[in-house]
Amino acid sequence: MNLPNHFELLATDGAARTGRLTTPHGLVRTPAFMPVGTAGAMKGMHWREVRDAGADIVLGNTYHLMLRPGAERIARxxxxxxxxxxxGPMLTDSGGFQVMSLSELRKVTEKAVTFRSHIDGAKVELSPERSIEVQRLLGSDIAMQMDECVRLPAERADIERAMQLSLRWAERSKRAFESASDGYMLFGIVQGGDIPDLRHASARSLTDIGFHGYAIGGLAVGEPQAVMLSMIEETAPALPVDRPRYLMGVGTPEDILEAVARGVDMFDCVMPTRNGRHGMAFTRFGQINLRNARHIDDPRPLDEESLWPAARDYSRAYLHHLVRAGETLGAMLLSEINVAYYQELMQGIRAAVASGTFEDFRTKTRAGWARGDIAPM
Structure with a gap:
């Protein structure tokens, strides 16, 4: 069964794509990077900074929000x-990955996952129906089906069992979503680990069920980058051309650039803010570790050509001082600088695809990262 399509593909350049997704809370330009506001907040940043940096859409986490402050409370x-x-537009994940990664005491059955809250130890049951109910109460523009994600490496039998369970949960998630208001979307999630034929089978079955968009899940969970990219190459062509494709939990700027080259439209990752809190800056010169002593007397900004003021206005010496002194301002500035860099990268990708120059942009961007930024003598 097919669903209304809210995605418009505007241009392609090889496998790279650019388009726009219409949601109840606004337009999303693709390729898009979604900063992660796990518990309803962007760590170290105000929402206005997230918007000013160029983000069209952000991600919220069903698991954390259902436990605190509670989906029903947020709805009220x-x-x-x-x-x-x-x-603005929001996507919420299903909560399944956090159950698997954060809850040591959990039990997976056909019906649901039961687990102990990491906050107070209370017993909680999360079924596909409850996951969709929570996401609808939150009011997210894009909800995700509930799935089971297996960390790699894993045995084929374990990967196939989780993939088949995820398909059955996909059908239940879709039925639970049927009464949602027009314009709101549900994405299916392709599983299958690092096994091509399982990826193909999952993609075919999800397409037959029919979703507003399709995610590639179960990657960036321990496998080498080459394996991740290989699985994207296997999966993306098996998904409908006219629907958005979302690579979950990815990743570094290089991961994103390479995934776009293979046909992916949407991304999310905690890396910009998490790395910022640990003294790392993402720039067109690659990652810069502001904890390193070589920055102690460096008067240069991180990037004098950056569109983001904080990357131009503060010296590396000052940022180094803030990081080494443990000042909150250091984490805040680096978080906003990183989110802004990711959005600047996405804007560059979109413009390059639209103008048919994506390969040139890709080559120059990778060369900048490889060259790095040498401190003055």
Missing amino acids: LGGLQRFTGWG
């Missing part, structure tokens, strides 16, 4: 966009 307070003050 007007939904996640009003509750947080973000106001």
Whole structure:
């Protein structure tokens, strides 16, 4: 069964694509990077900075929000966009990955996953139906089906069992979503680990079920980058051309650039803010570790050509001082610099695809990262 399509493909350049996705809370330009506001907040950043940096859409986490402050409470307070003050498009994950990664005491059955809350130890049951209910209460523009993600490497039998369970949960997720208001979307999630024929089978079955968009899940969970890219090459061509493709939990700027080259439209990762809190800056010169002593007397900004003021206005020496002194301002500045760099990268990708120069952009961007930025003598 097919669903209304809210995605418009505007241009392609090889396998790379650019388009726009219409949501109840605004337009999303693709390829898009979604900063992660796990518990309804962007760590170290105000929402206005996230928007000013160029983000069209952000991600919220079903697992954390259902445990605290609670989906029903957020619904009574007007939904996640009003509750947080973000106001723009939001995608929520299903909560399944966090159950698997954060809850040591859990039990997976056909019906649901039961686990102990990492907050207070309370027993919680999360089924596909409850996951969709929570996401609808939150009011996210894009909800994700519930799935089971297996960390790699893993045995084929374990990967196939989880993939088949995820397909059955996909059908239940879709049925639970059927009464959602027009314009809201549900994405299916391709599983299959690092086994091509399982990826193909998952993609075919999800396409037959029919979703507004399709995610590639179960990657960036321990496998080498080459394996991840190989699985994208196997999976993306098996998905409908006219629907958005979302690579979950990825990743570094290089991962994103290479995934776009293989046909991916949407990304999310905690890396910009997490690395910022640990003194790392993402720039067109690659990653710069501001904890390193070589920055102690360096008067240069991180990037004098950056579109983001904080990357131009503060010296490396000052940022180094903030990081080494453990000042909160250092984490805040580097987080916003990183989110802005990711958005600048996405804008460059979109423009390059639209103008048919993506390969040139890809080559120059990779060369800049490889060259790095040599400190003055």
